[in-house]
Amino acid sequence: MILPVTAYGHPTLKIVGEDIDANYPDLEKLIDDMFETMEVADGVGLAAHQINKAIRLFVIDTTLLKLENSPYTDQRHTFINAHISHEEGEEWGYEEGCLSVPGIHEMVKRKPVITISYYDREWNYHENVKIDGMLARVIQHEYDHIEGKLFVERLPNIRRVLLKGKLRDISMGKTEASYRMLFPKKTTKKKA
DSSP states (O other), X not given: OOOOEEOTXXXXXXXXXXXXXXXXXXXXXXXXXXXXXXXXXXXXEEEGXXXXXXXXXXXXXGGGSOOSSOTTTTOEEEXXXXXXXXXXXXXXXXXXXXXXXXXXXXXXXXXXXXXXXXEOTTOOEEEEEEEEHHHHHHHHHHHHHHTTOOGGGGXXXXXXXXXXXXXXXXXXXXXXXXXXXXXXXXXXXXXX
């Protein structure tokens, strides 16, 4: 089932995700739905926060990435209860976008090598796996989501100021995306 993607400004995107266990309700279906939602939206990664669930779960599909000599090439991967323990190397910039922030692409600096531990879809534990390059960047982007962060928070202050109007528009539903989105609920101010 294709799920709506939570838009910038939605409160779920700001929550640090909780670890889950293998008995999480309908986990297999949730993972399948996340892959389907990501595919329809032309994404390479999707975090549970982006479908309004504040849990430590994200999926990536490396078929769209050109990874050389990687065991992760041309595959779908599920990361459950992921924790990055180390990042290293000289930061490098790359233009990133996000399904929760449609229409905005900005240069983000990240370190090129990460060490991550996580469970896969079959609940096999992968401890202190070192990943580098473009795959590390995709994982860091999705990992930020489960930590309650968005890529725009990594931008220099001046860029965030310049994007303020566009971000406000997205949070108010004034955006176009080729997929369904879930916007923050509008609140009305009460008169005193």
